[in-house]
Amino acid sequence: MIKHHPKLELLQSFVDGDLPASLAAGIAIHADMCAFCQQKIGHLTEQVAEASFEQDLSPKSAVIDISPEISAMSFDEIIDQITASNDVEPAAVVHEERLITFKGMEYTLPNTLRNMELGKTAQIGKLSRARLNLGEGEIHTNLLHIGPGGSIPEHTHKGFELTLLLAGTFADEQGEYVAGDFIMLDKRHQHQPATEHGCLCYTVANDALHFTQGINKLLNPIGAFIY
Amino acid sequence: MQLVHSELPSHRTDATSSIMTYATSSNMTNKIDHPQLCQWLKSIAVDRDKQAFTEVFSFFAPKIKRIAQSKINSEALAAEVVQDTMSNVWRKAHLFDDSKGAATTWVYTIMRNVTFDLLRKMKANKEDNLSDDIWPLAESLNTEEEVFSDHIQSRNLQGIIDTLPENQQQVVKGFYFMEMSQEQLAVHLDLPLGTIKSRLRLALGKLKLKLGDHHD
Numbered sequence: 001m002i003k004h005h006p007k008l009e010l011l012q013s014f015v016d017g018d019l020p021a022s023l024a025a026g027i028a029i030h031a032d033m034c035a036f037c038q039q040k041i042g043h044l045t046e047q048v049a050e051a052s053f054e055q056d057l058s059p060k061s062a063v064i065d066i067s068p069e070i071s072a073m074s075f076d077e078i079i080d081q082i083t084a085s086n087d088v089e090p091a092a093v094v095h096e097e098r099l100i101t102f103k104g105m106e107y108t109l110p111n112t113l114r115n116m117e118l119g120k121t122a123q124i125g126k127l128s129r130a131r132l133n134l135g136e137g138e139i140h141t142n143l144l145h146i147g148p149g150g151s152i153p154e155h156t157h158k159g160f161e162l163t164l165l166l167a168g169t170f171a172d173e174q175g176e177y178v179a180g181d182f183i184m185l186d187k188r189h190q191h192q193p194a195t196e197h198g199c200l201c202y203t204v205a206n207d208a209l210h211f212t213q214g215i216n217k218l219l220n221p222i223g224a225f226i227y
Numbered sequence: 228m229q230l231v232h233s234e235l236p237s238h239r240t241d242a243t244s245s246i247m248t249y250a251t252s253s254n255m256t257n258k259i260d261h262p263q264l265c266q267w268l269k270s271i272a273v274d275r276d277k278q279a280f281t282e283v284f285s286f287f288a289p290k291i292k293r294i295a296q297s298k299i300n301s302e303a304l305a306a307e308v309v310q311d312t313m314s315n316v317w318r319k320a321h322l323f324d325d326s327k328g329a330a331t332t333w334v335y336t337i338m339r340n341v342t343f344d345l346l347r348k349m350k351a352n353k354e355d356n357l358s359d360d361i362w363p364l365a366e367s368l369n370t371e372e373e374v375f376s377d378h379i380q381s382r383n384l385q386g387i388i389d390t391l392p393e394n395q396q397q398v399v400k401g402f403y404f405m406e407m408s409q410e411q412l413a414v415h416l417d418l419p420l421g422t423i424k425s426r427l428r429l430a431l432g433k434l435k436l437k438l439g440d441h442h443d
């Protein structure tokens with residue numbers, strides 16, 4: 001059962017279109033698996049849409065408001081141009097499933113990720129990751145696979161870290177996590193996820209991890225590797 | 228303001244309505260003539276009605292322009308958002324389904340997506356147009372089918388559940404897909420706990436029969 005959901009503020013920013021693609025995609029994937037958040041998003045979208053379009057603007061004054069030097073074309077010209085086209089969007093587009101394999105385990109990627117540019121897979125021990133090249137600067141997005149019996153050394157975060165479990169399960173001090181769990185951590189948290197049978201995660205983080213325990217400090221390069 | 232997921236105010240629930248039916252008409256103001264907007268979109272879809280499109284354009288375009296301008300801070304790009312959004316409305320009007328949500332919600336989704344892709348082009352220098360993958364237009368509104376269609380493992384089960392009587396479907400879907408407890412379902416559906424339990428038992432008996440014994 002999914003226990004971890006995005007907070008309302010995050011859902012609101014998602015609906016407003018104000019999140020970076022990496023986080024927006026994470027919420028979209030979660031909502032595909034979580035009927036509750038899906039419903040909330042529907043509700044928020046309806047509200048913001050209503051609020052956006054209820055301002056009382058009479059068409060005439062608005063057209064004057066949009067003066068010729070603002071737009072190269074008048075509204076009438078735009079209407080003519082648009083309606084001159086007979087193009088109609090096909091009703092149903094069937095998308096091919098995009099698969100990814102880590103260590104011989106094959107996964108179907110969520111539809112949300114199907115057009116994202118995927119980097120090569122790199123591996124350290126039981127960890128494999130493939131970067132999703134979204135061009136968001138210090139925000140890094142990855143598919144992270146942890147093989148059976150694997151774990152991530154205990155660490156904290158300088159920034160935020162989203163771990164969205166796509167398949168399999170893992171556990172940390174807080175308990176067990178299942179596919180769909182949306183785990184947003186910030187620098188106050190520490191965690192050490194371990195997986196018995198292996199799992200695939202979608203991760204977004206805005207800074208390298210900071211490893212907290214003895215020998216793990218030596219593993220700091222792993223932070224840059226994972227996130 | 229500290230808001231925690233579990234403390235969110237839940238939207239109004241009508242005790243008689245199915246938990247699966249999302250009340251799209253709640254909280255609508257009187258300021259927007261929703262039936263009229265729907266009618267225009269239908270005329271565009273069915274008759275390629277330019278006059279109807281002009282009406283829709285006159286209603287939305289100035290508002291879209293204003294919103295886009297405040298987000299992008301460029302009048303030229305705001306004009307681009309208006310053009311792209313309205314051109315999508317023209318090309319996709321047949322995909323609008325008024326049983327799934329308001330016309331304003333549908334146009335908002337298009338506008339938000341166009342703006343998102345444009346901002347991404349500017350900020351991340353990416354032309355990957357991800358918005359339709361993140362907020363799929365055809366599936367962006369809640370219907371029972373769409374909410375659950377991505378549960379790959381649930382696909383077979385879904386078909387079988389659909390053959391159950393309506394009142395048993397509600398309980399099974401709430402319990403398994405929405406992961407509500409029997410107590411939560413009782414409150415949500417405004418039914419005695421005993422009724423929930425007996426419906427669930429009945430439904431499970433039928434499901435077991437249809438799925439075969441290897442499923443439990």
Ligand SMILES: [Zn+2]
Pocket residue numbers: 002004005006030031034036037038
């Ligand atoms: Zn959720």
